[in-house]
Amino acid sequence: MQRPIAHIAGLGVCIPTRVVTNHDFAERLETSDQWIVERTGIKERRFAAAHETVSTMARDATAAALARAGITAKDLSAIIVATASPDRPLPSTACLLQAQLGAENAAAFDIAAACSGFIYGITIAEGLIATGHGDHILVVGGEKLTAITDQNDRSTAILFGDGAGVAVVSKGARDGRGILSTFFKSDGRLADLLTIPGGGTADPISEKVVAERSHFMRMAGREVFKHAVLEMAEACDEAIRRAGVKPEEIDLMVPHQANIRIIDATAKHANVPLEKVMVTVDRYGNTSAASIPMALADAEASGRLKPGMLVLLVAFGAGFTWGSTVVRW
Ligand code: COA
Numbered sequence: 001m002q003r004p005i006a007h008i009a010g011l012g013v014c015i016p017t018r019v020v021t022n023h024d025f026a027e028r029l030e031t032s033d034q035w036i037v038e039r040t041g042i043k044e045r046r047f048a049a050a051h052e053t054v055s056t057m058a059r060d061a062t063a064a065a066l067a068r069a070g071i072t073a074k075d076l077s078a079i080i081v082a083t084a085s086p087d088r089p090l091p092s093t094a095c096l097l098q099a100q101l102g103a104e105n106a107a108a109f110d111i112a113a114a115c116s117g118f119i120y121g122i123t124i125a126e127g128l129i130a131t132g133h134g135d136h137i138l139v140v141g142g143e144k145l146t147a148i149t150d151q152n153d154r155s156t157a158i159l160f161g162d163g164a165g166v167a168v169v170s171k172g173a174r175d176g177r178g179i180l181s182t183f184f185k186s187d188g189r190l191a192d193l194l195t196i197p198g199g200g201t202a203d204p205i206s207e208k209v210v211a212e213r214s215h216f217m218r219m220a221g222r223e224v225f226k227h228a229v230l231e232m233a234e235a236c237d238e239a240i241r242r243a244g245v246k247p248e249e250i251d252l253m254v255p256h257q258a259n260i261r262i263i264d265a266t267a268k269h270a271n272v273p274l275e276k277v278m279v280t281v282d283r284y285g286n287t288s289a290a291s292i293p294m295a296l297a298d299a300e301a302s303g304r305l306k307p308g309m310l311v312l313l314v315a316f317g318a319g320f321t322w323g324s325t326v327v328r329w
Contacts, residue, residue: 001130003178003179003181004172004173004176004177004178004179004180004328005129005130005171005172005173005179006125006126006129006130006170006171006172006179007172007173007177007178007179007327008167008168008169008170008178008179008327009068009069009070009071009168009169009170010064010065010066010068010069010070010167010168011064011065011068011165011166011167011296011297011300012061012062012063012064012065012066012068012166012297013064013163013164013165013166013297013298014057014058014060014061014142014163014164014165015046015163015294016046016047016048016049016052016057016162016163017046017049018046018047018048018049019044019045020044020046020047021033021043021044022037022042022043022158025157029152029154029157030154031158036158039259039261040158040159040259040260040281041259041260041261041263041279041281041282042158042259042260042282042285042286043282043283044283045160045161045283045285045287046161046163046285047146047162048146048147048162052144053087053093053096053144054081054083054085054086054087054093054142055081055087055096055100055142056100057142057144057163057164058081058093058097058142058164059097059101060164061140061142061165061166062097062101062138062140065138065166065167065168066168068168069136069168069170071136071170073101073102073103073106074103074104074105075105075135075136076103076105076106076134076136076137076138076168077105077106077107077128077133077134077135077136077137078106078109078125078128078133078134078137078138079094079097079098079101079106079108079109079137079138080094080108080109080110080111080121080137080138080139080140081094081108081109081110081111081121081140081142082110082111082113082117082118082121082139082140082141082142083110083112083140083141083142083143083288083289084112084114084143084145084148084288084289084317084318085143085144085145085147085288092108092109092110093110093142094109094110094140095109097140103138106138107133111124113184113186113289113319113321113323114194114288114317114318114319114321115258115286115289115291115315115317115321116184116256116289116315116316116319116321116322117141117288117321118139118167118289118290118291118292118313118315119182119184119314119323119324120184120321120323121139121141121289122139122167122169122179122182122325123182123184123323123325124139125137125169126169126179129169129170135171136168136169136170136171137168137169137170138166138167138168138169139166139167139168139169139293140164140166140293141164141165141166141287141289141290141291141292141294142163142164142165142166142289142290143160143163143164143287143288143290144162145160145161145286145287145288146160146161146162148196148216148217149216149217150213150216150217153213153216155219155221156216156217156218156219158285159258159259159285159286160217160285160287161285161286161287162287163284163287163290164293164294165290165291165292165293165294165295165296165297166293167293167296177307177308177327177328179325179326180242180243180244180245180325180326180328181238181239181240181241181242181243181244181324182239182323182324182325183235183238183239183242183323183324183325184321184323184324185234185235185322186320186321186322187319187320188319188320190223190227190320191318191319191320192220193219193220193223193227193320194217194218194219194224194317194318194320195217195218195219195318196214196215196216196218197214197218198214198215199214225261225262227316228258228259228316229262229266229269231320231322232255232256232262232265232266232269232314232315232316232322233265233266233269233270234322235314235315235316235322235324236253236266236269236270236272236312236314236324237270238324239312239313239314239324240270240312240326242326245310245326247270247271247272248271249310250270250272250310250311250326251276251309251310251311252276252277252278252299252304252305252309252310252311252312252329253266253267253270253272253311253313253314254277254292254295254296254299254311254313254314255267255277255292255313255314255315256291256292256314256315256316256317257281257284257287257291257294257295258281258286258291258316259281259286260281260282262316263277266314270312270314278295278296278298278299278304279295280294280295288317289317291315292313296311305329306329307329308328308329309328309329310327310328310329311326311327311328311329312324312325312326313325313326313327
């Protein structure tokens, strides 16, 4: 089938208002602003309020995306929520969102691909459109990571933040613009390097799980770092090759925002100069599946993302999973 089959017709974002700085962590954990900035590039991140959840943040982000796409919630044929921090184990956050939006014609389901979830979602949305499952699909990257992070563990607490970003993926090409390539992959042998070991059906929630705090994220940071650099590099190469473009033609690269050093290494490998790379990790930290749509919306609002640009999106996350796409914006 000839691409583009689909394009991104509208973006929206929800950024929680509470700012938590590195200094806030340094007041109660053995860490410092200097350590966090040097090792990660993060200066501050957002924490959702108690009443905010992935579905409510996604709902708030969706209004702008629908308006931008010129459609209403009733025009959506599917809602895909990529999240590692769903509102509940059952039902899907996508179904909770479907009800809040009144998207009465939409199928709704979650995908679990961690930080690569938005790229996986775009890939699935394009496939659904190609097989005749509707004209407009909402792809959400939303996270309330502060709820699944041990706030007393300095090696993870400082990294993660909350937020949601959404994209309406619509049928056809807009003036020849749209999704030119997609790539996604995984290696589940490395599952234990970044995991929530307890609280699932393999080790259901119990006093033991809570006492051991194994219902929170555990990460082997240095190992994750090494794989992130390697797999993000493969993902860049594949999306660029499949799109039939050259690295020097990329106008804007929007990588998953985990760590400035991973972003720098990925850009260097892909031969994309740093001035063409979107960076929000300093302001929002790592928001997992939400990081790419949040950064895209930020790029659009600040005038860095313009129609006609060749855009490379690339992500890596728990699983491990990784993926990429090249879009003529
Ligand atoms: N403040 C101060 N010191 C800290 C710290 C913190 N917040 N967190 C860890 N340390 C300490 C460690 O205890 C360790 O001390 P030791 O040498 O006495 O044992 C030291 O800093 C170095 O730890 P290490 O984990 O090797 O540091 P690092 O340079 O690899 O940086 C990360 C740690 C987490 C920033 C880095 O590994 C990373 O970003 N990994 C990828 C994480 C990621 O992106 N995950 C999501 C993937 S989508």
